[in-house]
Amino acid sequence: xxxxxxxxxxxxxxxxxxxxxxxxxxLFVVAFGAAFGLAAVQKxxxxxxxxxxxxxxxxxxxxxxxxDMWGSEVSLIPLIAVVFAINSRHLLMxxxxxxxxxxxxxxxxxxxxxxxxxANWAVSAQEYxxxxxxxxVILGGGLALWIAWIIGTWLGVYFGGLLQDPKSLGLDxxxxxxxxxxxxxxxxxxxTLVAWTVAAIxxxxxxxxxxxxxxVVVGALAGGAIGFFWLERKTGDEDKVSAEEESST
Amino acid sequence: xxxxxxxxxxxxxxxxxxxxxVVTRFGGVFLMSFVTINPRIESFxxxxxxxxxxxxxxxxxxxxxxxxxxxxVVTAVIMLATKKPLPAIAAGIAAAGLxxxxxxTGF
Numbered sequence: 001x002x003x004x005x006x007x008x009x010x011x012x013x014x015x016x017x018x019x020x021x022x023x024x025x026x027l028f029v030v031a032f033g034a035a036f037g038l039a040a041v042q043k044x045x046x047x048x049x050x051x052x053x054x055x056x057x058x059x060x061x062x063x064x065x066x067x068d069m070w071g072s073e074v075s076l077i078p079l080i081a082v083v084f085a086i087n088s089r090h091l092l093m094x095x096x097x098x099x100x101x102x103x104x105x106x107x108x109x110x111x112x113x114x115x116x117x118x119a120n121w122a123v124s125a126q127e128y129x130x131x132x133x134x135x136x137v138i139l140g141g142g143l144a145l146w147i148a149w150i151i152g153t154w155l156g157v158y159f160g161g162l163l164q165d166p167k168s169l170g171l172d173x174x175x176x177x178x179x180x181x182x183x184x185x186x187x188x189x190x191x192t193l194v195a196w197t198v199a200a201i202x203x204x205x206x207x208x209x210x211x212x213x214x215x216v217v218v219g220a221l222a223g224g225a226i227g228f229f230w231l232e233r234k235t236g237d238e239d240k241v242s243a244e245e246e247s248s249t
Numbered sequence: 250x251x252x253x254x255x256x257x258x259x260x261x262x263x264x265x266x267x268x269x270x271v272v273t274r275f276g277g278v279f280l281m282s283f284v285t286i287n288p289r290i291e292s293f294x295x296x297x298x299x300x301x302x303x304x305x306x307x308x309x310x311x312x313x314x315x316x317x318x319x320x321x322v323v324t325a326v327i328m329l330a331t332k333k334p335l336p337a338i339a340a341g342i343a344a345a346g347l348x349x350x351x352x353x354t355g356f
Binding site: 052071080090092116184217 | 269
């Protein structure tokens with residue numbers, strides 16, 4: 001059996017640096033976790049159960065939706081459907097990191113994916129667009145976000161009254177603003193702008209007419225289709241192509 | 250099929266939620282491991298990656314109140330002007346708070 005070599009090695013000092021890089025945004029996540037903790041105990045979860053859910057699920061929007069469905073009993077299939085639909089964006093986010101992740105052993109690859117969430121993915125994906133390979137932010141940044149989410153939930157279940165209305169402080173917009181900043185910080189080409197327009201229109205249409213929580217996947221796939229059919233020429237290729245065109249005439 | 254929210258029931262529900270979420274975290278990468286990456290697939294992946302962000306944000310802007318719209322507009326303007334994420338995000342959140350404090354609910 002030949003040993004496969006995986007060339008992507010996580011650098012511990014870079015993991016640490018990425019942990020501290022996402023620490024500011026993690027402070028906002030604490031506030032959001034507190035809002036979840038409060039919502040969870042109000043719906044009848046025990047404090048420890050709410051904290052356990054944040055510890056193992058670690059996907060905020062789906063947790064909010066799940067406790068919204070809480071009662072004396074919970075229907076299993078609707079719960080699974082909602083959690084899957086809200087988190088299905090992870091499928092695409094993971095897939096977008098695959099070109100980097102395949103250079104890592106399967107054990108580490110899937111271990112790393114346990115920390116995958118919107119904010120650290122956005123940083124990694126955006127840097128990949130500009131040619132930088134950064135999986136350290138998934139681990140380091142993910143740890144910062146995960147710890148913040150658990151601490152926040154803990155604060156919320158015990159001291160939730162302190163944060164009755166996170167919305168009035170604008171805290172519900174933390175993730176939206178963060179993701180927008182990441183999108184605008186990335187590389188913009190005519191192809192990207194067309195893809196964004198298509199993604200925007202189709203996600204809006206899906207949000208209006210398709211089942212709830214499907215809009216992210218619909219919009220992202222529609223945008224991706226633009227990339228599939230419209231290949232961007234690399235700067236090096238451009239000369240080659242124009243040379244070929246010239247030689248064929 | 251329903252599960253009662255007894256102690257054991259809640260643990261089972263949390264386990265199910267965890268499992269479903271892990272499937273979404275692993276699934277995309279698992280499926281990609283069967284796909285041969287050619288320039289076309291890579292172009293698809295790259296375009297899709299930034300489209301995910303747009304597909305999250307745009308419906309958020311349309312479904313939110315004046316505060317959420319203000320947050321996104323302010324973040325966009327400052328980000329495009331300064332290229333610095335943290336000030337842009339902080340200003341966006343502050344804008345949401347201010348607009349909501351001022352009582353404006355729609356434009």
